[in-house]
Amino acid sequence: MKLSRSAFEKQLQNLIKLSENQTYLLAVSGGADSMVLMHLFNELRGSGYQFQVAHINYKLRDKDSDSDQKVVENFCRKNDIKFHLYKVSEKDKKPDNSIQLWARDIRYKFFREIQEKENLDFLVTAHHLNDQLETFIINLSKASGINGLSGIPANENNILRPLLNFSKEEIYRFAEENKIDFREDLSNKKNDYLRNKIRNEIVPKLSETNEQFLENFRKSILYLNQTKDFVHQQIEKIEKNISIKSEENIILNKEKLSQETEFIQFEILKKYGFNRPEEIQKIFITETGSIFYSKEYKLIINRNKLIFIELNSDIEIQEEIILTNTTELHQKHFSIDISQYIEIIEEINKDFNWEFDAEKLAYPLKLRTKNEGDLFYPIGFSGKKKVSKFFRDEKLSILAKQKIWLLADANDYVLGIIPFRQDRRYAKDEKTQKVLAIFNRK
Numbered sequence: 395m396k397l398s399r400s401a402f403e404k405q406l407q408n409l410i411k412l413s414e415n416q417t418y419l420l421a422v423s424g425g426a427d428s429m430v431l432m433h434l435f436n437e438l439r440g441s442g443y444q445f446q447v448a449h450i451n452y453k454l455r456d457k458d459s460d461s462d463q464k465v466v467e468n469f470c471r472k473n474d475i476k477f478h479l480y481k482v483s484e485k486d487k488k489p490d491n492s493i494q495l496w497a498r499d500i501r502y503k504f505f506r507e508i509q510e511k512e513n514l515d516f517l518v519t520a521h522h523l524n525d526q527l528e529t530f531i532i533n534l535s536k537a538s539g540i541n542g543l544s545g546i547p548a549n550e551n552n553i554l555r556p557l558l559n560f561s562k563e564e565i566y567r568f569a570e571e572n573k574i575d576f577r578e579d580l581s582n583k584k585n586d587y588l589r590n591k592i593r594n595e596i597v598p599k600l601s602e603t604n605e606q607f608l609e610n611f612r613k614s615i616l617y618l619n620q621t622k623d624f625v626h627q628q629i630e631k632i633e634k635n636i637s638i639k640s641e642e643n644i645i646l647n648k649e650k651l652s653q654e655t656e657f658i659q660f661e662i663l664k665k666y667g668f669n670r671p672e673e674i675q676k677i678f679i680t681e682t683g684s685i686f687y688s689k690e691y692k693l694i695i696n697r698n699k700l701i702f703i704e705l706n707s708d709i710e711i712q713e714e715i716i717l718t719n720t721t722e723l724h725q726k727h728f729s730i731d732i733s734q735y736i737e738i739i740e741e742i743n744k745d746f747n748w749e750f751d752a753e754k755l756a757y758p759l760k761l762r763t764k765n766e767g768d769l770f771y772p773i774g775f776s777g778k779k780k781v782s783k784f785f786r787d788e789k790l791s792i793l794a795k796q797k798i799w800l801l802a803d804a805n806d807y808v809l810g811i812i813p814f815r816q817d818r819r820y821a822k823d824e825k826t827q828k829v830l831a832i833f834n835r836k
Contacts (some may be wrong), residue, residue, distance in 0.1 A: 395559055395560060395564065395612070396564065397430075397557075397560045397564040397565060397567070397568045398568075399434060399437050399438070401560075402434045402556060402557070402560075403434075403438060403441075405556045405557075405558075405559060406554070406556040409548055409549045409554050409556060410516070410549065410554065416444070416515050416516065417444045417445065417446075417512075417513070417514045417515050417516070418435065418443065418444070418445040418446075418514060418515065418516045418517075418518050418554075419445065419446055419447075419448055419478075419505060419508055419509055419512070419514045419516070419517050419518065420432055420435060420445055420446070420447045420448070420518050421448055421501065421505060421517065421518065421519045421520070422447050422448070422449055422466050422520075423449065423450075423462060423466075423520075423579075424449070424461075424462035424463070424465045424466050424576060424577040425462075425520075425576055425577060425578070425579055426562075426565055426566055426569050426574075426576040426578075427520035427521075427522050427557060427562070427565050428519075428520040429465070429466070429469070429569065429574050429575065429576040430520070430557075430565050430568055430569050430572075430574060430576075431518065431519075431520040431556075431557060432447060432466075432469060432475075433469075433569075433572060433574050435518075436473050436475065445475070445514075445518070446475065446476040446477075446478065446508070446512060446514060447466065447470050447475050447476070447477050447478065448478040448479075448480070448501075448504065448505055448508055449462075449463055449466045449467070449477070449478070449479055449480075450479075450480050450482070450497075450500060450501045450504060451463045451479065451480070451481045451482065452482045452497055452500075453481065453482045453483075454482075454493075455579075458577075458579075461577060462577045462579075463479065465575050465576065465577050467479070468575075469575070476512075478504075478508050480500070480501075480504045482500065486500060494587065505517050515552065516552050516553070516554050517552065517553045517554070518553075518554045518555075518556065519553060519554075519555055520555075520557055521546055521555045521557065521558055522557045522558060522560050522561060522562055522565055523558060523559060523560055523561040523562070523608060523611075523612055524561055524562040524593070524597070524608075525546065525558075526545045526546055526558055526611075526615060527597060527608070527611055528589050528592045528593055528597065529545050529546050530543060530545050530611075530615070531592050531596060531597075532588060532589065532592065533545075539657075539660075540618065540621065540622050540625060541622060543618055544615070544618045544619050544621075544622045545558075545615050545618070545619075546558060559612060561608055625661075626661075629658060629661050629662060632654065632658060632662070633646070633662050635650070636650040636651050638699060640739075642737065642739070643701055643702060643703050643704075643793065644666070644701075644702040645699050645700065645701050645702070646662070646699070646700040646702075647698060647699065647700075648678065648695070648697075648698050648699055648700050649698050651678075651700065652678045656671075656674075659674055659678075660674060663677070666688060666690065666691045666693065666702050667688025667689050667690050667691055668686065668688055668691075668693065673686065677693070677695065677700070680695055681695070682695055682696055682697050682792070683695065683696075683792055687705075689705075690704060690705055691703060691704055691705060692705055694792045694793065695792075696791045696792040696793060697791070699791070701792065701793050703793075713762060713763045714760055714761070714762045714763075715735055715760060715761040715762075715799075716758050716759075716760050717730055717732065717758065717759045717760055717761060717832075726827070726828055726829065727828075727829045727831070728752060728828070728829070728830050728831070729830070729831035729832070729833060730759075730830070730831070730832050730833075731833060731834070731835070732761065732799075732812070732832060732833070732834055733833075733834045733835055733836070735761055735799065736799075736812070736813075736834055737797040739793060739794055739797055741790060741791060741794040742794050742797060742798050742812070742813060743813075743834075743836055744813040744834070744836070745813075745833075745834060745835055745836055746812070746813040746833060746834055747831055747832075747833040748801075748809075748810055748816040748821075748831065748832045748833070749821065749822040749829050749830070749831050750809065750816075750820050750821060750822060750829070750830045750831075750832070751820060751821065751822050751823065751825075751826040751828070751829070751830075752826075752828040752829060752830040753826075753827065753828055754819075754820045755803050755809070755820060755830065756803040756804040756805045756807075757803070757804055758804055759801065759802070759803055759804075759809070759832075760801075760802055760803075760804075761799040761800070761801060761802075761812070762799070762800055762802050762806075763798075763799070763800070764781050764782070764785075764795075764798075764800060765806075767780075768780070768781040768782070768800065768808055769781060769808070770784075770807075770808035770809075770810070770811070770815075770817045771817050771818050771819050772784065772811075772815040772816070772817065772818065773815060773816050773817070773818040773821060774815070774818075775815075781800065781808065781811060784811060784814075784815070785798075788814060798811065798812065799812045800812070801832060803820075810832075812834070813834060
């Protein structure tokens with residue numbers, strides 16, 4: 395595929411739905427690929443493409459790093475392009491190892507800051523077909539599955555890579571034909587890193603086996619991505635089939651998922667952050683009540699259900715709701731509707747109407763979660779009962795136990811477990827003069 399302005403624009407248009415107001419931030423290092431990227435965007439300015447440029451000077455190669463900066467800066471100045479520069483300093487604390495990860499963290503943090511400040515829609519990088527091949531080989535050695543073998547995505551999280559279908563040779567040829575200045579990073583010739591070793595030793599040997607090797611790889615990556623899309627569509631259908639309807643959480647049928655292949659189990663569970671094979675195995679054999687955590691979700695095992703609860707540290711969990719501050723009831727009959735506080739979970743969202751002797755209660759009344767040692771005197775039972783034992787006897791699901799409310803008075807005495815059982819000590823009787831009703835209607 396020959397690189398040209400029209401071929402590049404077509405690739406860019408394939409990645410996104412273009413509109414007049416879309417804006418771009420170009421990550422430009424000074425190398426041939428990123429300088430060609432910037433040149434092509436500059437050629438498209440007349441067609442309404444609005445872009446700015448960002449460059450990182452890592453100070454890793456002394457004067458060479460400054461020369462890289464200069465070639466990018468000069469192009470931007472000459473063509474009146476807004477230029478953003480980040481110079482690495484001592485505050486960035488360069489590590490003794492993992493230089494590549496450190497550099498990646500710095501540049502993407504800088505890029506995101508510019509995008510937010512300048513209100514730029516897309517970040518554009520100059521990854522090309524040779525980068526794609528190197529990534530494929532690296533992922534092949536890691537047993538990374540179809541997602542890894544599909545290579546670098548052309549459009550992911552608003553990061554665009556419109557040069558992915560063009561080889562390094564095509565980019566060099568375009569730079570030569572259009573007299574584009576660029577800088578060679580001589581450190582790429584060293585085999586200090588795995589990627590460099592693959593680039594300098596393995597890829598040339600593979601290319602020797604077939605002069606069409608890179609072109610055939612280009613087609614293979616296309617087929618792999620189409621296969622990946624198809625597989626994901628099928629997995630979405632399977633997940634939909636094993637999902638249990640819930641207004642609040644994601645619930646999957648544990649038994650049905652256990653009958654699927656390990657591949658499908660992995661692909662579904664990794665969406666929720668559970669991607670370690672040994673952990674996935676435990677999920678299917680562990681007992682009810684077990685809890686697993688990922689960065690985004692809490693997974694509760696509840697009999698034949700896998701309940702995924704999204705974690706959000708910004709939301710404060712409400713443990714108590716004051717229902718009324720009434721200390722004196724003037725009416726003979728007073729009622730409180732608590733339906734707005736009941737979670738839409740089948741086990742606990744039930745109609746009930748409890749009537750209390752209003753003069754026996756200590757106000758304010760409240761809804762609260764269970765405390766250690768809570769007990770009450772349930773209607774229909776003799777004696778008292780621990781709330782925890784009542785939960786076990788009712789065989790409540792883990793999710794229901796977490797969302798259930800206890801009705802309590804100002805002294806924290808339990809007046810009832812909503813919606814199951816009222817405490818008989820405070821219930822209306824033949825001597826009651828003033829009645830307080832607590833009710834729920836679905």
